[in-house]
Amino acid sequence: MADVHTDKAPESEEPQRHADPRRWRALILLCGLQFMILLDMTVVNVALPHIQDSLGFSESGLAWVVNGYVLMSGGLLLFGGRSADIFGRRRLLLIGVGLFALSSALCGAAVSQPMMIVGRIGQGIAESIAAPASLGMIALLFTDPKERTKALGAWGGIIALAGTSGYVISGVLTDVVSWRWIFFINLPIALAVLVLLPRMVSESRMVRAKNAKLDLAGAVTSTAGLFAIVYGLLKAAESPWGSAPVVLPLVVGAGLILTMLIIERRATDPLIPLSFFANRTRTVINGVALLFMAAFISYTFxxxxxxxxxxxxxxxxxxxxxxxxxxxxxxxxxxxxxxVPRVGVKAVAGVGYIGAGVGLALTSMITVESTYFGGILPGMAVFGLFAGLSMPAATNAALHGVTAQDSGLASGVQNTALQVGSALGLAALVTLALRNAGEQIQRGVAAEIATTAGYSTALRAGAVLMVLGGVLIFALLERVATKLRDPVAETVEQAG
Structure with missing residues (x-):
């Protein structure tokens, strides 16, 4: 039996079976927090030229305004998720929000390149602490199947809405006020969370044996391995795939992850229990999430x-x-x-992925003569509708069978998949577009035509990834029962 204890009864071994009356207000606050955090993954993109001019970044240096954030968050998410389970989800969330606010203020006030990069690294670390704890709380607050589907649907939507809204907010603030306000806007949201969250959510953590020790070896190898893999993927955007700057960190990262698996298999109190990955539904959906984010991020970029x-x-x-x-x-x-409650997770997620792939295929028909309504909007509408359709199902599947013991770990794994997928998309698809364009320019094709053709090629590749994800869902995902059981009250949940 998985147990959770709260501030009022820290030694209690009874699971929280009764719905918390504060849960919907807490969901609004947690979704607002997640929106703020994820917004900073994309909000800088439109403002990058202005940041470059203001702080004097070179092209390679400017990349670290994005990469510093992705590298730190992608590398630390698993560790952050398990730390939330062990040390307290509310506590870790508040620490992460505080750090995010300080880092955002540092970015907004930056007067030098190091100051900006340090701020972005701080934001990435803060996300790795706060995001898994936040999703873990939602998994515990909503145990009723219908309510949980609605809550996770809202949560999944925040991920995509933050990604697209980042461009809107960044464009408005950059044009009307200053690029610095894309960071300062985070401060009132962070303050609201710090003040209100302790009143809405009780502390929760996994129950551990009194003589249990923190698995530092597993923490170090998993974190270092993810760091190396994300770094290698990011380097692939500027170096050939077979070059040492790309291959070396990827090989080292793979070796460290293999070492971590060996350590976790032998550990008495593992940081990441390998039994967590025995659930095929969670494993498959987190795997195809890599494909989803690779296509999604490269498309918007x-x-x-x-x-x-x-x-x-x-x-x-x-x-x-x-x-x-x-x-x-x-x-x-x-x-x-x-x-989802009517036809199941598998059907909704599979159709959503394949439909989103069709949307990218439509978008890949753009030319230099394209208009917004004729060339961009049709594919965008189809992609958005079907990508949104898949999100509640995918988030439910990622938390399928998760107990109170592992809610932070589950959300850490999901967020890691999203971050690594984003890095993979920037490394592979955007690089494919730029190199394809470069080859055409060398053959004498006009720069604008060649660049557009490069984007089209990469968008078609993204469409293939999305359709492949849908096919894998239909082929490999278990038929998850539409009536999900209480993750707190049951240790193991079998697929229906």
Missing amino acids: MMTLFEQHILDYSPLQTGLAWLPLGIGIGIGIGLGTAF
């Missing part, structure tokens, strides 16, 4: 460049151009939340 560099949109126009994607995702989330 490349289309932002296409709109600004080829169609000559301003930052504000670029931001507003993404609004239909957010609307489509919102509609898709509503449909997905309604369909």
